Amino acid sequence: MERIQFGTLSISSCPVNQYMEKFFESSEAPDAQIETKKQESFIQALENLQNGDLDLLAMPARLLHGKQMEMYEADCQVHGARAPRTPNMVLVSENKIQYQPKSAIILCESKLIRRQLRRSRGGMRVLSPTAFIEIEKRDESLGNELERYSWMEKLRQNNEIDGYIIPRVIYSTLNISERRHTLLPDPQNRGDDHFLPTAYSDLVVLVGRKNYPNKNAKLFSEIEGETVWKIQNHFIGEMDENQLNGIGILTRHRKMSTLMKQAEEHKDLTMEQAFHDLEGEANTNEVLVEFRIETISNDGKRTIAVDRVIPYSGYEIAMIATEKDWRRVIESSKIAGIDFFNN
Incomplete structure (x- = not known):
């Protein structure tokens, strides 16, 4: 049985280690001896690929943006990808977007989603957390992703804001009890509001040495994921x-x-x-x-x-x-x- 050293690199909004653990426990997992190793950084993972401590690395495609040259210099390449599982954001609020009160305050970190919300409904105050802190003249320091969303949830519970936007997977991680309203790309009726996901949302890529057998990498890859990666990389790979x-x-x-x-x-x-x-x-x-x-x-x-x-x-x-x-x-x-x- 072949032995494969498989690394995972995760972020809160794309917990690759959880996705791969679920895959390895499924009937679709390859018949191989797989040793998983969590990686702390992209640089560390590249070094481990170079020296042979890793055969493959599964990581969020968002983390690879702007770093492909580093990957090529390490004599590595993208061998495959896995399709997004939960690419859509959710609104945590008592009310749906169309039923928000006039001048409702909605916090959202994504520039794209803030603009989509303004397109969807006028009259709301859609702000980034940083802008909210500046406007309210608060003495706050925002921590990591989980800390920031926990802070937003406290603001909502204290009725200081009406809602906030959060990745679906983080919503589940924090066990938030308030209602959620998923921002979907397909409106129920033609012409209704739609919300396309952010770039590389929940997309996982598989990185390995250039000479690593492609047939081995394909054991972990998905055809749909490869399509998503090829198209998104072609369109937005060179954007700042x-x-x-x-x-x-x-x-x-x-x-x-x-x-x-x-x-x-x-x-x-x-x-x-x-x-x-x-x-x-x-x-x-x-x-x-x-x-x-x-x-x-x-x-x-x-x-x-x-x-x-x-x-x-x-x-x-x-x-x-x-x-x-x-x-x-x-x-x-x-x-x-x-x-x-x-x-």
């Missing part, structure tokens, strides 16, 4: 942090039946016709790849978005063409005097 924090992006595999049911419910004739021939028969039996990307102005009043649904066999070609379309739209907005990234 300011640009990245304003991007909403969603990539996922969809079944034809599920997509057609959604199109029928929303009376989306374009979607229905795109995957049926003149006789009404489905023109493909492939898995479909859905890709959506957007950026929003600071006040939430303007949105630039591109949506695509492509058969799996053609997604890489379509990815390149769609990225060119996205760049053209962004350039056109700049010509019109609208800067979505620096306003």
Whole structure:
């Protein structure tokens, strides 16, 4: 039986070690002797990969952004990925977004989600925790992720704020009893509010030495995860942090039946016709790849978005063409005097 030294690197919003432990205990786990080792930092993990103390490293894709050159210099590469499990944020509040009182105070760390909330509902005071502290002239120092969200929950319990946005997995970790309202990418009715996830949300990548057998890495990888990684890396891999924090992006595999049911419910004739021939028969039996990307102005009043649904066999070609379309739209907005990234 082959022995594999498997490292995990986690953050509170993407607990990779928990995800992999669950996978190793499942029937899908490979028939191999796996020794897991938790890593404290990306630098430490790279060193362990280089010297052979690790064969593979599972880590949040968000941590790899801007550090791929370090990975290549360590003679390592991305061998695979695992699809996001809980990419959507939740609103912790007594009320849903549309039923928030006038001038309700909602705290949110993500620039993207703050803009999505302003787009969804005017009249709310959607603030970052830092801005809230400055406005209220508080003497607070924000700690790690768990400490920050615990602090927000205390503010809500004391009725100092009306709610806050938190990753779904952290909500479960803190055992919060208040109601949660998930910010979903698919509105119940066509034209209703939607919330695309933040960049790389809950996406796990598998890093290993360049000469590590690809067949071994594939034992831990997922085809959908690899699709998500390839598309997101192609579109946003070279963005700086300011640009990245304003991007909403969603990539996922969809079944034809599920997509057609959604199109029928929303009376989306374009979607229905795109995957049926003149006789009404489905023109493909492939898995479909859905890709959506957007950026929003600071006040939430303007949105630039591109949506695509492509058969799996053609997604890489379509990815390149769609990225060119996205760049053209962004350039056109700049010509019109609208800067979505620096306003």
